[in-house]
């Protein structure tokens with residue numbers, strides 16, 4: 001058992017948790033100054049509150065001084081494409097210089113470029129690059145990280161990438177919790193006649209194969225016009241549900257094609273992007289437990305209009321923010337930076353922002369036992385060496401995070 005004592009400021013998100021992460025007001029951060037947290041040997045929270053109200057039975061618990069720290073629930077990045085070969089810096093410069101999507105494709109850019117680089121990269125190189133990226137992401141305070149496969153789009157290499165993500169999960173155990181999402185249905189390779197052909201030849205048989213290894217935490221699909229349709233999505237989701245695997249979906253980024261509604265109908269953990277979601281989709285999300293995940297970094301990077309976060313928040317949806325870190329449309333791996341910039345532009349209040357990267361982001365991965373620092377939840381924290389919680393979002397791009405393992409001797 002351990003007593004984290006003299007915490008300068010503790011954001012418990014108790015209020016947000018009581019409201020299931022919906023319709024939050026600023027007080028739902030449930031901020032406590034000079035706080036204490038008691039953690040048991042299994043890393044569960046036994047008690048949190050004002051230091052002056054610590055129950056006497058915990059008075060002699062061995063303690064760690066946290067007087068320099070602001071502590072929040074652990075930051076969770078619930079949507080990333082962290083494993084990829086090469087990079088597409090040249091393509092972004094082309095974009096800045098006025099090139100459009102077709103010019104870039106002609107010059108060998110786009111997802112096909114990442115596919116080629118991922119296919120030709122050796123696994124040790126991909127593993128080493130991913131480790132460096134995860135260390136950096138962790139240095140910003142992220143403790144749980146979702147990683148999707150989906151840049152090989154070839155049976156054997158996709159299999160190896162999902163296995164590689166599993167290896168990363170083992171490698172970072174105790175430091176960063178990794179969630180392994182199977183996204184073979186990311187795009188249809190040119191060598192296949194149709195999305196159905198690719199689903200039948202690669203996506204579905206490989207899911208069967210990988211499910212035997214028990215290493216897939218969720219499936220995901222790029223449900224957009226010209227990519228994968230409703231039938232492909234239903235095929236994947238129905239089988240994933242039979243196998244007891246969670247489901248997620250890239251939805252309504254380019255057009256409103258009913259992706260959010262489809263996600264609710266299938267009981268998805270989350271639907272992500274949502275730039276074009278209709279009122280019907282928002283209404284359905286507000287009545288479901290599916291998390292609406294907004295990825296503002298991608299819209300910033302591409303110079304697109306941001307998602308209308310307020311329409312989701314005001315309708316009572318559970319909203320998360322994630323980085324969408326990837327080599328093509330958002331080469332930014334710093335979710336806190338993205339959240340700082342997104343806050344005012346998406347008109348989110350401070351409790352909505354913190355909940356979107358902790359409590360609701362955890363729910364987007366089906367981890368409902370973390371995201372609030374209250375009795376019964378997992379002791380997963382982000383720790384910042386600064387004066388107040390306000391300074392973290394305010395000081396955009398500055399990193400106050402320190403490793404919880406080091407700071408709290410966890």
Ligand SMILES: [Zn+2]
Pocket residue numbers: 079081250324
């Ligand atoms: Zn994505």
